Amino acid sequence: MSSGDVWILGITMTKFGKRPDVETDELAAEAALGALKDAGVTMKDIGVLAAGNLMGGALGIGQQVQKQIGQTGIPVFNVANACATGATALRTVIMAIKAGEADMGLAVGVEKLSGAGLLGGGASRYDKDTWTPRGTDGAIMPLDGRVGTAGMPGTFAQVGMEYGHKYGGVSFELFARISEKNHAHSVLNPLAAYNKAMPLEQIMGDIMIAYPNTRPMCSANCDGAAAAVLVSDAKLKTLDPDQRRRAVKISASVLTSDPYEEGCQVLPNVNTLTRRAAQQAYEQAGVSPTDLDLVELHDCFATAELVHYDNLMLCPEGGAVDFFESGKPFRDGALPVNVSGGLQSKGHPIAATGIANVWEIAHHLRGEAGDRQIEGAKLGLAHVIGLGSACGVHILEKAS
Amino acid sequence: MIPVVSALALEPEPHLVANECTACGARFFGRRAACAGCFNEAFTQATLPTEGEVVAFTIVAFAMPGVPTPYVAATVDLGGTKVQANIVGVEPTPDHVHLGQQVRLTTFGLGQDTHGTEAIGFGFTPIGD
Structure with a gap:
């Protein structure tokens, strides 16, 4: 049967x-x-x-x-x-x-x-000779940079800052330390685009793309x-x-989109749909976050990784900063996150990412991850989010 | 004068206008076929307060040609309705912008078309600090 x-x-x-x-x-x-x-x-x-x-x-x-x-x-x-x-x-x-x-x-x-450079922002379809309202918002010129930002770096920067406004405890240095963790992890991944550890001072001193994310804190094209x-x-x-x-058994496969909430059309809400996807995935798999041996989550920017600790319920609500400070998401911690190096160092070839992160988990569950193997890994979770938004969560289980 | 987006009303004093769902009160900037929250198809216009609070911000270093950098982009909560705009009239550094900052709507020219019509943009500027 x-x-x-x-x-x-x-x-x-x-x-x-x-x-x-x-x-x-x-x-x-x-x-x-x-x-x-x-x-x-x-x-x-x-x-x-x-x-x-x-x-x-x-x-x-x-x-x-x-x-x-x-x-x-x-x-x-x-x-x-x-x-x-x-x-x-x-x-x-x-x-x-x-x-x-x-x-x-x-x-x-x-x-x-x-x-490819920076992604996002609006294409031009405006008439400079005669200002003419276009589109559902009646804009007369491209809005990106004039009425807030439409780019990915600035959007995800705000996602992290919004979390800080809600719960406190965030700083430029905290986000840079999250990036430092992932770059350190990437040293063990021969398939990563960049596999060099980067000291904190170097990360913080690099080119600022969209505060508080410097270049190495952004996913690598x-x-x-x-x-x-x-x-x-x-x-x-x-x-x-x-x-x-x-x-490798797929214990849960979930795809969600963004349910309507106040403000979600102004600053994309990457939280609710991720939390819902995670909840459904844990339910489907019959497991809880504490059962996980490793997680690959969508750290398209250092600011994004922080909020997803919370959204994936790896910590109590509002506890993402404490979760990071506890050392749990480091590869020698209780719940390693992004041991591949994450999108910031492994790289983010967009459409490949949602399968590559599943490969990473499967690789560990098969016991084939070599130097970066998380010993005894039996259960792992892979998460991606596409702005707009779509969230995919897969939970994988080692064959028994 | 012409506003940069239809949500910006210039008279009698500059303010933002949202399309408000008549059933659930959800607010949207720009046209919607139906409410994304409750699917109702009727909207009314709601006038938003001109003062609010910065709930998220970033300082963007790169932009398309014609947009001065760095600039501060922020999400501002106007009495429960969030809007995306730039913070203007401050040094674009983390020392001068902060979460929870109280800000007020302001408008400024964005240039003229060939007929001499001035485009009016909007942003927010800190109140009293």
Whole structure:
């Protein structure tokens, strides 16, 4: 009798960094083939494909990947959900398998982002000859920088500052120390775009992007891809013991959007939808935050990591600063957070991130994380958020 | 004169106007097809207070051409309705802007179009400190 669970059969991420040698579809193919090989299957076994590439425009990345690695006529879902695109691809395949439409599927996320600069802000569609109100807000000129900020750095800076206003205890130095932790973690990750530890003074003395986030406190734009082969419980039971042994159970897969609350359309509220996703995920998995052995959360900026300690309920409400100060989120602490180095050093090739963080967790649960292995890891959580907003939370469990 | 966004009313004194849901009171800047909170399709106009409190801010160092940097962007709570705007009339440093700061609406010119019509922008400036 099948449990109805969905499992990760194979998963991989490419080395993140600069990849001028390959095109986007080739980079995606590299990850997809890696995941298929890791799973011990071929495209012939795959019944559904979901793929994401946020900066790629209208061309379907899923079909482009098929042309690189195998066209079998299966349904393809090209997905886009800002920084949660990779998690959305995973979620799409999981839904297809749970619905019984396929027993094995492939999720791929890829981005080429090296040298992309700062993201966000408005495009120009305004008439400078005659001021003319445009859009639902009746703006006569681009508002970014004139009426607040629309950029990612300034938005997520405010997210951290808002937490400070509510609960106190935040400072430039506190946020910089969170970044220092992640950069220190990245030293052990050979696939990270940057794997150098950075002293606090260097982090605080670097170029200020949007106070209180300096450059190393922002996620690193880079190229990268990640892919996963997912399989139904029933199908897994028919596979050989070596494939089954390395399979990782997806105990929870949740995707939420932003419920309406006062102010959420003015400063994106990244908190409520994350908290809801976490609550649903813990319920689905039948676990509590204290059961977790490691967490990969969406530290797109140092200011964001702080609020997600709270949103993912790794600490009591309002207790994120104390949680950090206790040393728990360090790799030798009680609940290591972002042992991969996080987005600030591992890098953030947008659509790949939501699968790469699941790979990190799976890597530890399989006991294959080498020097950065969290010993005895049995349960982990991966979180991403895409502004707008979409939040993906996956809880993974070591096969027993 | 023309306001930079439709939410800025210039007469009789400059103030911000929100579209308020007639059913649940949720407030929105700009047009909405229905209330994002309760799906009601009727709105009325609500005048917002001109004084409020900084609940989040950042000092942005990079911007598109034509926008002076660094600038202070903030989320300001106007009597329970939050708005996004710049803090102006202060040094853009962490020593001069703080969480909980009391601020007041102010307006300023943003340049003229070829017909000589002046665009009017808005921001907030600290009260008494």
